[in-house]
Amino acid sequence: MVLQHGFHDRREGGRALAAKLAARYAGRGDVVVLGLPRGGLPVAAEVASALRAPLDVLIVRKLGMPGQEELAMGALASGDVIVRNEDVLGLLHDPEEAMNAALSRERRELQRREREYLGDRRPVDVTNKTAIVVDDGIATGATMRAAVSALRHRGAGRIVVAVPHAPAEACAEFSQHADECVCCQTPSPYMAVGAWYDVFPQTSDAEVKEILQRAAQLAAEP
Numbered sequence: 001m002v003l004q005h006g007f008h009d010r011r012e013g014g015r016a017l018a019a020k021l022a023a024r025y026a027g028r029g030d031v032v033v034l035g036l037p038r039g040g041l042p043v044a045a046e047v048a049s050a051l052r053a054p055l056d057v058l059i060v061r062k063l064g065m066p067g068q069e070e071l072a073m074g075a076l077a078s079g080d081v082i083v084r085n086e087d088v089l090g091l092l093h094d095p096e097e098a099m100n101a102a103l104s105r106e107r108r109e110l111q112r113r114e115r116e117y118l119g120d121r122r123p124v125d126v127t128n129k130t131a132i133v134v135d136d137g138i139a140t141g142a143t144m145r146a147a148v149s150a151l152r153h154r155g156a157g158r159i160v161v162a163v164p165h166a167p168a169e170a171c172a173e174f175s176q177h178a179d180e181c182v183c184c185q186t187p188s189p190y191m192a193v194g195a196w197y198d199v200f201p202q203t204s205d206a207e208v209k210e211i212l213q214r215a216a217q218l219a220a221e222p
Helices: 010-025 040-051 095-118 142-153 168-177 205-220
Strands: 031-035 055-057 060-065 068-077 081-084 130-134 158-165 180-185
Touching: 010 040, 010 130, 010 158, 010 180, 031 040, 040 055, 040 130, 040 158, 040 205, 055 205, 060 095, 060 142, 068 095, 068 142, 081 142, 095 205, 130 142, 142 158, 142 168, 168 180
Parallel strands: 031 055, 031 130, 130 158, 158 180
Antiparallel strands: 060 068, 068 081
C-alpha cells in the first residue's frame, strides 16, 4: 500500500515511527537510539522518549558530487568510515580527485560537529546493543549506509534503520543492509525528503545540542 500524505513535521514523524517500534523495543535495557544530524535528531528524540531508551548522535557527512552537491558520491561517518557510491563516481572524469577533495572538506565539518555536539563526552556505547538509527527520510541512502557501516564497526549487536518515510526500494535495500528497516510510509514518486513534511525547517546546531542535553538530563533522573 502506498501512503502519500506525509507528516506535519519531524516530531510527528518521530511519534509515528515510535508507535511502530514500541511493541518490540520499548523499555528494553539493550536498546540505544541514534539520530543522524541534523534533521534526524528531532525524529530520534521522539523515538527515544517513547521507547525509554538512551539517545545519542551519529555524525555522518554526505560526499556531494562537484556541482551537484545533493548527488552523493559516498559518505563519511565518525571513526573515518567511508562509503563509496561507485555508480556516481563512474560519472566523473577524475573520481579520486573529487573524492579526496570532498573527504578533506567533510572531515573538517565532521570533526567540528563532534566537538560541537559531544564536547568531552564519549559517544554512547553500542557494543552488543540494539542500535536504532534514525533519520528524517532517505534520499540517496549514502549517509544511512555509512551510518550502518559505522555501527557495525563499533560492534552493535543488531542494527535497525528507522525513518518516517522513504522510497519503497530504499526500505527493501536497508532490510538487507541492516538487520531490520522500519519505514512508516513509502510515498511514490518519492522526490525529496522535505516534500513529505508540511513544515521542514533546517535543524540548527543549537537545536541538536538542546535535544541531546535534554535527553542527558532525563537519563540522569532517578
